[in-house]
Amino acid sequence: MAKRYADMAGDGGSNILGQVRSQGERLRARLSGVRNVVAITSGKGGVGKSVITASLAALLSQAGEKVGVLDADINGPSIGKMLGVRDQEVAMGADGLAPAIGPNGIRVMSMDLLLPGDDVPVTWDGPDQEAYVWRGTMEVGALREFLTDTVWGELSVLLLDLPPGAERLPNVTSLIPDLSGVVVVTIPSEVSLLVVRKAITVARETGVPIIGVVENMAGYACTHCGKEGALFRSVGSAPPDLGIPHLGTVPFDPRLTEAADRGTPFVLDNPDEPVSKILGEIAQQVRQFLKSKSEDAR
Ligand SMILES: Nc1ncnc2c1ncn2[C@@H]1O[C@H](COP(=O)(O)OP(=O)(O)OP(=O)(O)O)[C@@H](O)[C@H]1O
Numbered sequence: 001m002a003k004r005y006a007d008m009a010g011d012g013g014s015n016i017l018g019q020v021r022s023q024g025e026r027l028r029a030r031l032s033g034v035r036n037v038v039a040i041t042s043g044k045g046g047v048g049k050s051v052i053t054a055s056l057a058a059l060l061s062q063a064g065e066k067v068g069v070l071d072a073d074i075n076g077p078s079i080g081k082m083l084g085v086r087d088q089e090v091a092m093g094a095d096g097l098a099p100a101i102g103p104n105g106i107r108v109m110s111m112d113l114l115l116p117g118d119d120v121p122v123t124w125d126g127p128d129q130e131a132y133v134w135r136g137t138m139e140v141g142a143l144r145e146f147l148t149d150t151v152w153g154e155l156s157v158l159l160l161d162l163p164p165g166a167e168r169l170p171n172v173t174s175l176i177p178d179l180s181g182v183v184v185v186t187i188p189s190e191v192s193l194l195v196v197r198k199a200i201t202v203a204r205e206t207g208v209p210i211i212g213v214v215e216n217m218a219g220y221a222c223t224h225c226g227k228e229g230a231l232f233r234s235v236g237s238a239p240p241d242l243g244i245p246h247l248g249t250v251p252f253d254p255r256l257t258e259a260a261d262r263g264t265p266f267v268l269d270n271p272d273e274p275v276s277k278i279l280g281e282i283a284q285q286v287r288q289f290l291k292s293k294s295e296d297a298r
């Protein structure tokens with residue numbers, strides 16, 4: 001039987017008014033030990049947000065940062081698998097949900113750590129005619145509870161792996177107005193570029209600093225001969241000018257998927273591979289961005 005989030009982690013909605021009044025405060029208190037929150041977003045789905053998030057988490061933690069990752073994709077969680085924590089039990093303690101612990105001590109919270117089985121979806125209750133609006137509201141509410149219920153502790157950076165869709169970012173900034181920055185992921189196809197431009201416009205409207213764009217799956221290196229070819233019909237050999245910093249161009253490497261499926265971030269075991277070096281440079285830029293931001297704030 002499908003379970004609702006409230007069945008799993010809440011008290012099912014009693015004392016709603018009291019909860020609403022204190023929700024913002026509870027979330028702020030929970031995140032008080034978290035120095036930076038960075039969202040990873042894209043317009044289109046399936047462009048590699050989750051695999052980039054998992055790689056960034058691995059690389060940032062390796063560089064000495066205390067990292068947490070929230071899989072904000074409540075309907076299609078994947079971070080738990082990519083960081084190899086799906087078999088860990090997440091229990092609700094007196095202070096909240098203790099996150100799973102991934103490689104290098106990465107604290108991971110993902111909806112699929114709470115679901116009782118692989119084929120169980122999260123469902124939303126609501127009147128049929130209002131289902132669309134209701135669903136959006138429920139998602140924001142569930143995300144808030146999910147963020148608030150997790151015992152994050154002290155973190156230097158919390159990465160939020162967002163579900164696809166440009167409107168997800170304003171949903172997040174309605175909960176966390178002082179988001180440190182956003183990383184935008186795209187692939188070299190005209191459809192993706194069209195959608196990512198909209199996502200960038202939305203990000204600008206939220207006022208959240210845009211760290212930059214990652215162009216993923218940009219080319220394919222043949223595992224036999226090493227020769228590189230385009231995976232998608234190229235939109236131009238130079239990265240598109242989207243008016244925001246270009247953080248890097250990541251090739252398609254099937255070993256990245258294989259490692260993600262095994263739950264071991266490729267970048268940790270294969271630091272000298274070209275794809276790991278590129279992801280390393282991207283992680284370095286994110287780190288630098290956060291560092292200069294905190295220096296500016298001083
Ligand atoms: N550069 C890459 N090389 C090889 N495989 C990749 C690369 N980028 C992503 N993938 C693979 O492509 C698939 C989709 O990537 P991923 O799940 O990270 O996308 P997503 O943007 O998070 O998708 P969704 O929008 O559904 O959340 C995954 O199997 C992932 O391992």
Ligand SMILES: [Mg+2]
Nearest residue numbers: 049050073078
């Ligand atoms: Mg994803």
